[in-house]
Amino acid sequence: MGFPTQIEFELARRRARRTAKRYLAWFLERYRRAPFEVIGTEESAALDLDGYEFIGYIDRLDRDDRTGAVTVIDYKTGTIAESAVQYRDDVASFVDFQLPFYYWVRTACGDRVGRLMLVPLKDPRLEVRPIELEVVPLPAPRPSYDAPGGTIGIDELERAKVRMIELARMLSDERIESFPVTSDPEVCTYCAYRDACRNRPQLCEERFAH
Numbered sequence: 001m002g003f004p005t006q007i008e009f010e011l012a013r014r015r016a017r018r019t020a021k022r023y024l025a026w027f028l029e030r031y032r033r034a035p036f037e038v039i040g041t042e043e044s045a046a047l048d049l050d051g052y053e054f055i056g057y058i059d060r061l062d063r064d065d066r067t068g069a070v071t072v073i074d075y076k077t078g079t080i081a082e083s084a085v086q087y088r089d090d091v092a093s094f095v096d097f098q099l100p101f102y103y104w105v106r107t108a109c110g111d112r113v114g115r116l117m118l119v120p121l122k123d124p125r126l127e128v129r130p131i132e133l134e135v136v137p138l139p140a141p142r143p144s145y146d147a148p149g150g151t152i153g154i155d156e157l158e159r160a161k162v163r164m165i166e167l168a169r170m171l172s173d174e175r176i177e178s179f180p181v182t183s184d185p186e187v188c189t190y191c192a193y194r195d196a197c198r199n200r201p202q203l204c205e206e207r208f209a210h
């Protein structure tokens with residue numbers, strides 16, 4: 001992506017360097033705590049669900065050295081859930097399907113997915129503090145609302161999958177004409193319809209904010 005001015009380019013470069021430093025510190029600290037192997041980055045994820053093909057890309061996959069369980073990791077440069085409970089609620093209310101979808105993709109590939117993780121990389125001033133959900137057979141009690149770690153039950157992931165199929169069916173039957181547009185312009189960054197979408201929110205520039 002080009003930058004309108006040299007100053008904006010330089011600011012973006014500095015932000016990226018600060019973010020990279022924080023990311024690396026978090027990565028190493030996590031590795032020291034529980035060693036893992038990165039087994040995939042930018043992995044394409046495709047799955048046929050009841051005749052509907054879904055596709056995506058998984059930012060990173062780690063395999064725990066001790067347990068062999070896989071963690072599905074998604075980097076976020078836009079607004080994300082602020083806690084594990086909030087993300088779990090987003091899944092339960094069918095607002096977010098991304099990590100449940102990746103769970104099913106990797107499970108179909110034979111991985112034992114033990115953890116889902118969102119890594120916020122939006123603000124270079126903040127430490128990297130991921131939202132982590134351990135996948136459990138049955139949902140465990142909810143932690144406090146702002147806790148970064150929590151659990152999600154396989155039944156909750158299953159419900160998300162069923163809903164994805166329902167929505168795909170409704171779309172193909174033309175029972176859904178449109179979805180409400182997002183209010184977060186960052187979401188549009190990688191959208192395939194970006195150039196054609198007349199309703200997408202405009203970036204109210206934070207270019208000089210940091």
Ligand code: SF4
Pocket residue numbers: 181182187188191192193194195197199200201
């Ligand atoms: S560009 Fe339009 S369709 Fe794509 S995510 Fe943004 S609002 Fe949605």
